[in-house]
Amino acid sequence: MRIYDRVMTWARLKSPWIIHFNAGACNACDIEIVAALTPRFDIERFGILLKGTPRHADVLICCGSVTRQIKDRLVRIYEQMPDPKFVVAVGSCACSGGVFKGCYNVEEGIDAVIPVSAYIPGCPASPEAIIDGVVKLLSSLEEKESGRPEISEPLFTEETYERKVIASGIGK
Amino acid sequence: MSNVTIPVGPQHPALKEPASFKITINGERIERADVRLGYNHRGVEKACEERNYIQDIYLIERVCGICSHSHSTAFVLAVEEIAAIEVPKRAFYIRTIIAELERIHSHLLWLGVAGHEIGFDTLLMYSWRDREIVMDILNMLTGNRVNYGINTIGGVRRDITPKQAQEILCGIDKLEERTRYYIELATEEVTLINRLSGVGFLSHEDALHLGAIGPTGRGSAVDRDIRRDDPYLSYPELQFKIVTDDHCDVYGRTLVRVGELMESYGMIRQLLQNIPEGPISVKAPRKIPAGRAFSRYEAPRGEDVHYIQANGTDMPERVKLRAPTLANVQSVARMLENSYLADVPIVVASIDPCFSCTDRMISLRTDGPGEKLMSWPELHAFSLDWNRKNRGIDFTNLNKRLIEKKV
Numbered sequence: 001m002r003i004y005d006r007v008m009t010w011a012r013l014k015s016p017w018i019i020h021f022n023a024g025a026c027n028a029c030d031i032e033i034v035a036a037l038t039p040r041f042d043i044e045r046f047g048i049l050l051k052g053t054p055r056h057a058d059v060l061i062c063c064g065s066v067t068r069q070i071k072d073r074l075v076r077i078y079e080q081m082p083d084p085k086f087v088v089a090v091g092s093c094a095c096s097g098g099v100f101k102g103c104y105n106v107e108e109g110i111d112a113v114i115p116v117s118a119y120i121p122g123c124p125a126s127p128e129a130i131i132d133g134v135v136k137l138l139s140s141l142e143e144k145e146s147g148r149p150e151i152s153e154p155l156f157t158e159e160t161y162e163r164k165v166i167a168s169g170i171g172k
Numbered sequence: 173m174s175n176v177t178i179p180v181g182p183q184h185p186a187l188k189e190p191a192s193f194k195i196t197i198n199g200e201r202i203e204r205a206d207v208r209l210g211y212n213h214r215g216v217e218k219a220c221e222e223r224n225y226i227q228d229i230y231l232i233e234r235v236c237g238i239c240s241h242s243h244s245t246a247f248v249l250a251v252e253e254i255a256a257i258e259v260p261k262r263a264f265y266i267r268t269i270i271a272e273l274e275r276i277h278s279h280l281l282w283l284g285v286a287g288h289e290i291g292f293d294t295l296l297m298y299s300w301r302d303r304e305i306v307m308d309i310l311n312m313l314t315g316n317r318v319n320y321g322i323n324t325i326g327g328v329r330r331d332i333t334p335k336q337a338q339e340i341l342c343g344i345d346k347l348e349e350r351t352r353y354y355i356e357l358a359t360e361e362v363t364l365i366n367r368l369s370g371v372g373f374l375s376h377e378d379a380l381h382l383g384a385i386g387p388t389g390r391g392s393a394v395d396r397d398i399r400r401d402d403p404y405l406s407y408p409e410l411q412f413k414i415v416t417d418d419h420c421d422v423y424g425r426t427l428v429r430v431g432e433l434m435e436s437y438g439m440i441r442q443l444l445q446n447i448p449e450g451p452i453s454v455k456a457p458r459k460i461p462a463g464r465a466f467s468r469y470e471a472p473r474g475e476d477v478h479y480i481q482a483n484g485t486d487m488p489e490r491v492k493l494r495a496p497t498l499a500n501v502q503s504v505a506r507m508l509e510n511s512y513l514a515d516v517p518i519v520v521a522s523i524d525p526c527f528s529c530t531d532r533m534i535s536l537r538t539d540g541p542g543e544k545l546m547s548w549p550e551l552h553a554f555s556l557d558w559n560r561k562n563r564g565i566d567f568t569n570l571n572k573r574l575i576e577k578k579v
Contacts, residue, residue: 022189024212026528028237028318030188031281035307038284038300052185068559069211070190073182099234102222103215104555124237124318 012058012084013138015047019057019081023074024106025064028124029091033061036127043131046138054080059134065093065100066107078114086117086137090130095119175203178513182211186289186517189527193520197513205508207501213531220491222548225251225325225460228488233319235493236529238281241267241274242471243493243529244323246478249404250467251325254482255460261406263327265447268406269340270313270322272436272443276347277306278472279429279436282524283354286426289518290367295357302350305343312336327453337444344437351433358423358430368423372507372519375420382503386474386496387432388523391425393418398470409446410439422522459486471496473524495529 022030036043037050051057054077066074078087089110092098097108110116118140120133175196182190190211196204216235220228232247233240245267252259280303287295307317314320314330322328332340358364374384379392389396397414399407415431417424460482469476474496481490500523507519546554 020188021183022212024190024214024528026234026237026240027189027526028234028240031238032318034188035300035304038304039297040301040304054183064212065214067212067214068555069213070182073190073211077183099231100214100216100219102552103219104552105213105215123234126317 009141013142015049016058016134016138017049017051017056018059018061018134019051019054019077020061021063021074021077023062023064023070023094023110024067025091025093029063029094032124032127033063033090033130036130041127041131043127043134046131046135048134054078055082057081058085059137060085060087061090061130061134062087062110063090063094065097065103066110066113068105068107071107071113074110074113086141087114088118088120088133088137089116090120090125090133092121092123095121098123180516187520189525191525191527193516195508195513195516200512200514202508202511202513202516205505207505209501209527210531212528217491217493217532218548218551220488222487224458224486225488228491229323229325230319230321232491232493233321233323236495236526237318238278238526239274239471239473239476239495239529240319241270241322242469242476243478243495245271245405246467246469246476246493247480247491248323248325249469250465250478250480251460251482251488252456253465253467254463254480255325255457257326257454257456259327260451260454261448262331262450263452264406265443266328266330266332266452267323268410269332269440269443270310270320271405272439273306273310273313273340274320275472276433276436277303277310278524279433280306282429282472282521283426285521285524286422286518289521290364292364292367298350299354302347305347309340309343312339324453324456326456327451329453331452332447337447340440341444344440348434348437351430351437354430355434358426365423368421368426368518369419370421370423371515372422372511372522373420374503374507376418378506379420379503382506383499384503384523385499386471386524387425387428388474388500388503390414390416390428391422392420396475398468398475402468404467404469406443410442412439422518425522459484460488473497473526473529474499493532495526495532497523497526497530498532501525501530 020033035041060078060081089095093100094110097106100106101108107113118133118137120129122129175198178195178197180195181187181192192208194206195202219231223231229244229248233244235243280299284296284299310320311317313332313336314322322330374392376393379389379394384392384394393416395414395416400414412435415428415435417427462482462484464481467478476496477494479492480488483489504520504523511519
């Protein structure tokens with residue numbers, strides 16, 4: 001492995017920056033995510049820092065069963081994050097639709113729209129579970145240290161959007 | 173100078189929930205603000221019609237994760253009224269205790285968020301640390317930190333033991349001491365007073381005209397509280413006063429919320445002292461007889477209204493809920509007029525908005541009858557079809573399908 005890659009992996013694991021996005025959740029998971037940042041749980045001791053813009057973030061912490069209104073915005077935010085990027089689905093409805101499964105205005109879970117790296121169940125997921133999930137994600141990256149992390153293909157740029165849709169025959 | 177329109181949201185560092193504001197500014201002054209809601213619409217009301225009453229309690233609880241007990245209690249009270257169930261007094265007392273603990277947790281949360289919006293992050297960290305005390309109490313009483321699941325039709329699901337009552341009192345004492353510090357902070361700290369005074373001004377007349385309720389209205393001297401005006405649960409037996417303030421700005425709303433914290437501590441002490449012995453629930457029928465009921469509840473943010481129509485089966489025919497933010501959100505546009513762009517986050521936060529409560533849908537018929545009543549599978553199919561036609565592409569499981577295609 002090249003020195004550059006090792007330094008990058010080390011830096012990434014030591015200080016992952018997160019962005020939090022509510023994709024139609026009931027607020028319970030959101031406040032538990034914020035609670036994880038405050039003195040009792042203090043997620044910042046793992047070097048994790050909450051950022052305001054997707055362009056600064058490595059990890060997208062996302063909660064809520066994705067509503068149809070917010071779906072395009074979620075894809076757009078995912079696209080704006082620099083590679084390599086990871087998505088953590090927090091809460092039962094982010095994992096599978098949860099209690100809102102079958103509602104006419106929701107997609108069933110985050111993974112119906114964007115790829116997800118870690119799932120944290122619970123309604124709402126407690127701050128302990130959120131910390132555990134994020135730490136597990138980071139340690140799984142450590143194991144994969146050999147070789148560069150995969151660069152994901154864009155979902156949303158105009159050209160690829162067209163090509164992929166035609167190739168897969170969706171939208172007919 | 174020409175006007176510039178700035179979009180704020182749906183993803184914005186200051187607002188944790190998706191809502192979009194279109195703000196027209198002239199220099200630094202805001203001329204006009206438009207609110208765009210609907211990002212959180214999940215279809216809870218329609219989903220309630222497809223689930224039975226017991227399932228609905230847990231679904232309604234998840235309308236909002238901060239005032240979850242408000243929604244489930246309002247729903248349960250309406251169902252009990254239709255079915256004419258005599259609920260034991262002890263159950264009412266336990267519901268009231270949880271309701272007041274929820275108010276404490278919500279107001280402490282708001283205090284921290286308000287501190288964060290004005291760049292006073294120390295206040296965020298302080299008040300959220302103290303909030304953990306009340307979260308621990310709720311966790312001990314109900315088994316969950318946020319969505320409590322304590323209500324059931326005909327009573328509550330868990331009792332409060334004398335040992336737990338002792339621990340609640342112990343926690344309340346600690347919180348009261350901390351709240352005294354916040355009151356001192358709010359009334360003496362010059363930076364806080366200067367930052368909040370005059371920001372987000374809403375006159376008493378405007379508050380009445382726009383129908384502002386809860387702490388937003390009481391911060392503009394609107395003396396209205398459902399706990400006193402239309403008492404429910406155990407509130408008729410309690411001694412408390414309604415906190416109002418005539419500053420009519422964000423500072424006034426802060427004082428109201430901090431004052432309400434002190435009232436809540438007093439109420440919990442009275443409740444624990446006078447709690448009667450007896451059963452905590454009665455058996456309720458699975459099928460609720462036909463009828464309709466309307467219940468009002470003073471949630472931490474204002475008046476929460478539920479309307480339920482039953483048709484004799486085990487599923488409701490219609491559930492309608494109106495959350496307090498819907499009544500307050502109109503006043504935000506008025507507050508933002510003529511204020512500075514930098515004040516947008518704190519003005520929006522000052523009504524303690526909860527958009528997941530608010531996003532209900534109403535369809536207005538303007539051209540006479542013509543729309544039809546849809547069943548659940550019809551509506552689901554219609555929604556999928558509409559999205560495919562109007563948005564062009566079906567995103568459902570796009571990645572999975574692409575991966576399958578590659579393989």
